[in-house]
Amino acid sequence: MTAAERTPGAPRRRGRRPGGADTRATLLEAARAEFAERGYEGATVRVIAERAGVDPAMVNHWFGGKETLFTAALDMPLDPKALIADLLPGDPDGLGERIVLRFLTIWDHTGGGRRLAALVRSVASHDVAARMMRQFVGMFVRRVVSSVAPDQVELRSALCASQLVGLGMVRYVLELEPLASADHPTVVAAIAPTMQRYLTGSLG
Template identity: 65%
Template sequence: MSNYAGALPDDSSAPRRRGRRPGGGDTRAALLDAARTVFAERGYDGATVRVIADRAGVDPAMVNHWFGGKEPLFVAALDLPADPGMILGEALPGDPEQLAERIIARILRVWDETGGAQLATLLQSIASHEVAASLLREFIGRVLVGKVLSKVAPDRPELRASLAGSQMFGLAFVRYVLKVEPLASADHATIIAAVAPNLQRYLTGPLP
């Protein structure tokens, strides 16, 4: 997990970009570009709405107008096919020992509904762009540790988040980027039966 908070001096009072303020879709695009840079530099906690808006040259109110707040903006900056926090939040209720099955069932449904193309683009970007990699590290830290493992893990939530992330994104990479058979065309029930026990151990089981 990245830890950029406090790494840079506070530029909340820095002058905004001069010139004509972007409008409509231009404002949204400018906020996304600024958010990716600021989140990568400062981490989620250090990236304030005001700093992101200043970097984009727009009023901070535009963050709420276009995205509804900092967390939705962070998810939009990741460019995932669905809000992973919502998916994992939906999977949490129920027997903790079947949590992995519920998580994999939901993410497979979302990934397959979008054809996996958007996810594949993200995964390919991670390998070559540090900003994308930094955003994904923040995602693993905030969503997996903060929203899931803080509730179910018996110990070492950061390690468990790293292991769970390797399982889920490894599955995504092999199925949607490399398209290795028979995994690429396997039905959901087969994948869940094969992968869920290992993911469950990462989430709640004993670790060496």
């Protein structure tokens, strides 16, 4: 429900609810609405907590902060800060390889297929999810790409996203062989050079 849709004069949930089994779900719902309306930068933990009718401390309790809340709201099984801290150090020419390997590790180990299929359905069905996914790429992918890209950071980010999304679709959702069950070294050898060119190579 957006502010505009709220009936004028209708009571707004302001009471603090105790942290409990449904607090996490309520927070996620409020976060999705708030991120969709205001974007990642505009949304605040305070307003999301207020919208959910819980204490802001609950956000840190359940999610550790705004970034993790955002990826949880997208149902992405990752911690952006940890991910960036893992990926960036090291040879810039090996970043493509590190990204592909990390992508495979994350999705292989978290029931990739069903979870990714749900995410894809959501992105293809709802503007809110598509907008959140654009924000995700705009923030996290862009942050990783800009650490090594010599120019055209936006285009390089979108290109990296295109190959990762396509790999996810083919391996986990379509389950197209031999990519669906290929081992990590095979997939990395084939796809890492593509990622590396999108990161640091010539785009033509």
